[in-house]
Amino acid sequence: xxxxxxxxxxxxxxxxxxxxxxxxxxxxxxxxxxxxxxxxxxxxxxxxxxxxxxxxxxxxxxxxxxxxxxxxxxxxxxxxxxxxx
Numbered sequence: 628x629x630x631x632x633x634x635x636x637x638x639x640x641x642x643x644x645x646x647x648x649x650x651x652x653x654x655x656x657x658x659x660x661x662x663x664x665x666x667x668x669x670x671x672x673x674x675x676x677x678x679x680x681x682x683x684x685x686x687x688x689x690x691x692x693x694x695x696x697x698x699x700x701x702x703x704x705x706x707x708x709x710x711x712x
Contacts, residue, residue, distance in 0.1 A: 631662045631692075635701040642704045650686065654704055657683045661699045665692045678702055680710075 635643070635658070643651050660667065661681070670681045678691045687710040689703040703710060 629697055631665050631697045631699045633658060633662050633699050633701065636703075639701045639704050654683055654686055654688060657681060658688060658701055658704075661688075661690065665690075665699050682707075686710075 643654060646654065666679070667681060670679050672679055673689070678689050680687050680689045682688075685707050687703075687705060687707050688701060689710065691700040691702060692698075693700065
């Protein structure tokens, strides 16, 4: 299976920059695993908005999958209590 390209949106990058290094590293690891499997076990299709979400501890990564150009677009990254606002 070909690898997907990961694109991190500017807002998502700003959110990542706010986290402590160990949390950011944990989230980045999950993000880059999406290149090999954009629909990993435990990912959910969102209701009420576009995209998917994957969990990493108390944090969520929201992203779109564009299959025809093999791209995963990271829309938002944040704590579970803040991410759905």
